[in-house]
Amino acid sequence: MSANLQNPIFTDETAAREHLEAVRWPEGPICPHCGNSDPEKIAKIAGEKQSHRPGLHYCNECKGQFTVTVGTVFERSKIPLSKWWLAMHLMAASKKGMSAHQMHRMLGISYKSTWFLMHRIREAMRDGNPGPMGGSGSAVQADETYYGNTSKRSKSYRKGLKRKEVVLAVVDPDTGEARAHHMELGAGTDVVREYLVKNVSRKSILVSDESRLYTKLGKEFASHETLLHWGKEYVNKNGFTTNNVENFFGTFKRGMRGTYHFCGSQHLQRYLDEFSFRYTNRSGLGVGDVERAELIAKGAEGKRLTYRRPH
Numbered sequence: 001m002s003a004n005l006q007n008p009i010f011t012d013e014t015a016a017r018e019h020l021e022a023v024r025w026p027e028g029p030i031c032p033h034c035g036n037s038d039p040e041k042i043a044k045i046a047g048e049k050q051s052h053r054p055g056l057h058y059c060n061e062c063k064g065q066f067t068v069t070v071g072t073v074f075e076r077s078k079i080p081l082s083k084w085w086l087a088m089h090l091m092a093a094s095k096k097g098m099s100a101h102q103m104h105r106m107l108g109i110s111y112k113s114t115w116f117l118m119h120r121i122r123e124a125m126r127d128g129n130p131g132p133m134g135g136s137g138s139a140v141q142a143d144e145t146y147y148g149n150t151s152k153r154s155k156s157y158r159k160g161l162k163r164k165e166v167v168l169a170v171v172d173p174d175t176g177e178a179r180a181h182h183m184e185l186g187a188g189t190d191v192v193r194e195y196l197v198k199n200v201s202r203k204s205i206l207v208s209d210e211s212r213l214y215t216k217l218g219k220e221f222a223s224h225e226t227l228l229h230w231g232k233e234y235v236n237k238n239g240f241t242t243n244n245v246e247n248f249f250g251t252f253k254r255g256m257r258g259t260y261h262f263c264g265s266q267h268l269q270r271y272l273d274e275f276s277f278r279y280t281n282r283s284g285l286g287v288g289d290v291e292r293a294e295l296i297a298k299g300a301e302g303k304r305l306t307y308r309r310p311h
Helices: 013-024 081-093 100-107 111-125 157-161 189-199 243-260 265-280 289-299
Strands: 042-044 057-059 064-066 139-147 165-172 177-183 205-209 223-227
Touching: 013 081, 013 289, 081 100, 081 111, 081 289, 100 111, 111 265, 111 289, 139 243, 165 189, 165 243, 165 265, 177 189, 177 243, 177 265, 243 265, 265 289
Parallel strands: 139 205, 205 223
Antiparallel strands: 042 057, 057 064, 139 165, 165 177
């Protein structure tokens, strides 16, 4: 489903808060302090003077107060919740991302606030507790790529390659799920193995190119299928391919080159989380723009991203 930009959640604070409550609390309010969800022990504070902040609830279990934004990336934000919803919809609907300059012009807030807001949304896009993908009979594709330095002035290919950031991605074609990781220590065999055994079930069929990174590692999985890309082999004799993970890399690189233009290595993982989220929840798998934005709102729970570390 495509987003209707005339929806009141993009202009009215009450509608935006009530929609977030419906997304986060479909069965009623839950206290973020003690986890109480008993409707008889949670009261909504209301009064004629409205001296309290809107949407305030009181928990009789822990005697604490809370609103729907407590315990999320929206907590203590001075940016109106309606603008948060608009930003989430724009990022969810933009296949190759949206620059912070474009976003700040559309939201009408400062560039600095917009840049920080978008990183909080990327934090909400991150899967906080992923289990191993794949399983018995599933073929999981793995590949690595290099992002960053595009200078052609290097005297040798290897010299230029050392200044690039290494990205490892795995894709399950059966479920459509994609995960990508910034390999800060480089693409060493041990580093690649550590990531793959944590994120891919060993009952899966590992599909990769002919890189030596996977030669020994492939023996730890149910089987290992390889493709000789140097020989222009894109589907091997058993019918396996790495097209899905390469398609993910293609979308990622076009977005980084055409939309964001530059990304510091310290922020690369957040951008990878953004592209992984959209790929995993793409329209081809039946997830529309509205549903994708609501998944971001659900993913905001239990996460904080502050300028400074909280006490």
